[in-house]
Amino acid sequence: MARFIYTLAVLALLPWALLHLLWRARRQPEYLRHWGERFGRFGGAEVTATAAPTLWLHAVSVGETRAAQPLVAALRERYPGHRILFTHMTPTGRATSEALFGDDVERIYLPYDTLWAMRRFLRHYRPAFGLIMETELWPNLIAACREAGMPLCLVNARLSLRSAKRYAAFPALTREALRGLAAIGAQTADDAARLGALGARGVTVTGNIKFDIEAPSAQLELARELRARYGRRPVWLAASTREGEEALILDAWQRVGAGNTALLVIVPRHPQRFDEVARLAMERGFALQRRSENASVATTTQILIGDSMGEMFAFYAAADIAFIGGSLLDFGSQNLIEAAACGTPILIGPSTRNFAEAAREAIACGAARTIAGADDLVRQVLGLLADDASRRAMGEEGRAFAERHRGATALTLELISRAVR
Template sequence: MRWFYSLLWWVSLPLVLLRLWWRGRKEPGYRQHIAERLGFYDGPAPVVDGRLVWLHAVSVGETRAAEPLIRELLDVFPDCALLLTHMTPTGRAAGRELYAKYGERLHQVYLPYDTGWMVKRFLRHFTPRLCILMETEVWPNLIAQCNAHQVPVALVNARLSERSLARAGRFGGLLQQAAQGIAFIAAQTEADAERLRKAGAASVEVTGNIKFDVCPTPAMLDAGAAMHTRFGSRRVLLCASTREGEETLILDALAEAPLGEALLVLVPRHPQRFDDVAREIEARGLTYRRRSSLGYEVPPDVQVVLGDSMGEMFAYYVAADLAFIGGSLLPLGGQNLIEACAVGTPVLIGEHTFNFAAVSNDAVTEGAAIRVQDATAMLQQAAALLADDDTRRAMGMRAREYALQHRGATARTVWLLAPLLG
């Protein structure tokens, strides 16, 4: 089965590279470092006393979520360096911004495509002592090559939905074989652990969700406070990490469920869509400003601020009075609501949160979040909460308490990873 999987990779590789070049029209980063995606690298990664830890964080979300793990690994193992791999230019840019402080102890490259030959070149070039995959990144050839080169593989902050488990079953023994090649899995919840065992994983421990250990820096808190000052005295609804199609629903619903004097801040998840969303706002005749061109204060006639900046999500949450978490109005699986809760911002979510089912359901149960049926219901609920300071503040306090109660996953994970480093 893995032989057939590898053949499909080689057959589709020209189309994969063509798509890469096509995506580079809007996001030039996709046209950079293409050789790395094929397993060719210019220089070696930093190695301290010969020990290199390799951590794969596919895109922005995983790169940001890995921050407490990276910090803890480099603190606990001062004789190690870290190689951070990505698959998207936005993930790589986020890593460059977040981890520049580690200097030569941290190096970034793209992970090669999952063919045995390319992964083998990668492993021979960097010779890592340990491979750490984040959340759902199970690649059959990567794991097989790591096993062949005696590089132990760990899957951390792991999650697996029922939908993904059913999908894995359709691939015969391919993913089961890959799961059996993982030396250690740190699962977010007991339900995730049970599904991972059904998928074929052997060594699974429940450590909790590392994302609860992500904390805003003082600089980001200051940036959020400054942003709040620019918004003036108006209440602010943040629609964070919205996905394609959701902005249309929200902007259309705004006519049926207006926010009154409140300001709507709309932050698309993918930067290549900033201009498309700007055109949608203009098409509805709404007065708006871009985050990148905000003056000292948002004029009172502005109805929408388009968040066209990267790496500022904590600042947006600090500046907002209420946050809707995108990816949940349409069947896209939702996005992470933990960052909003961590700074005490109450949360609204849609019906579709299957990728973050546990944290979403727990947040609703704890009174930190409210689930809404559609965009109109979301704006109606937002208007009610923005007009009720006491209820909203109490909800924000519960959000903060919920985030604090679930910290500690990073320390548990690193303690269990230690034996794999030898």
């Protein structure tokens, strides 16, 4: 009954979903493409029973897609005869899989969660098994997979206290969905406990796969190129910033860092905001360049906008200090693990619920420091830029911190293998 009511609600919201796509397309025209996939209509012929088996991963957007990198490599080794299909919900997630995997994988949008669309998806692609990255519970999708006898696993699962409360508002529906999964691998013991409290059974703590991501050699070479273009002056990075944060950072840099010659590199989380952030900097009178210009950075340039996709490792490795976006305002923080792995000193704001345990441990071991606000961020940046020894120590602790937490991919792969068997 709970899923029946849920399905009626999904059907009622489909017209709103169309309007939402049109609204989002005002700033990101990619939302106008591939509409048929969102309703269970796909190009090309259906996969036949004699074709190479399909291994399907669902990664809703950018973070989940990037986190899948070590798992994809391990799955290719374990299941060499399988083709790989990615499903996404956002154009940026889709673009990220293109940048990371190219034509080695197929990618589509996951349909909206109606039972008929999910059945059509499963009939068309005939996946041997499916993996949902992090936490995306779609009750009709899970029901369709059980109906088809296809194992579906939730891997690298994380569940913040806020998200757990939202799911708890629909206890019967959430419990049915969780118990329809073939296996669940959680990032931390806290995540496992929250999933268990919602009705999940047999949750395994496998760790965070993001710790297993290694900087590709091409990214490290690009970092050297970027650093050469920056020149000899200090560089600090505001990485994966979210709406509202850039204005605070720019104002604080103008107010507290006035006269400092360090280069501030800002990489907004969402590409549709590149122009907006550039405009914010120019309105404040900053001398501006863009990464897309592919040019050396002038000594008079104060702000560089990182308007590129798939280069975050290079930006981290080329910076003296990195601030982790999404933590200054209440977005829950973006991923700090890549910065730690690059040995870049980390500054992080008060909002860390999406990476709570990683943030706690990074701060405790000295790889990261907390900032209270934008002005404090700039003061700490200036202090660290003047303190080579502290920066080196933080960088070394960051590398050690990342190394200590490796191994989640192997545990996740074993969990999947058991579920598939």
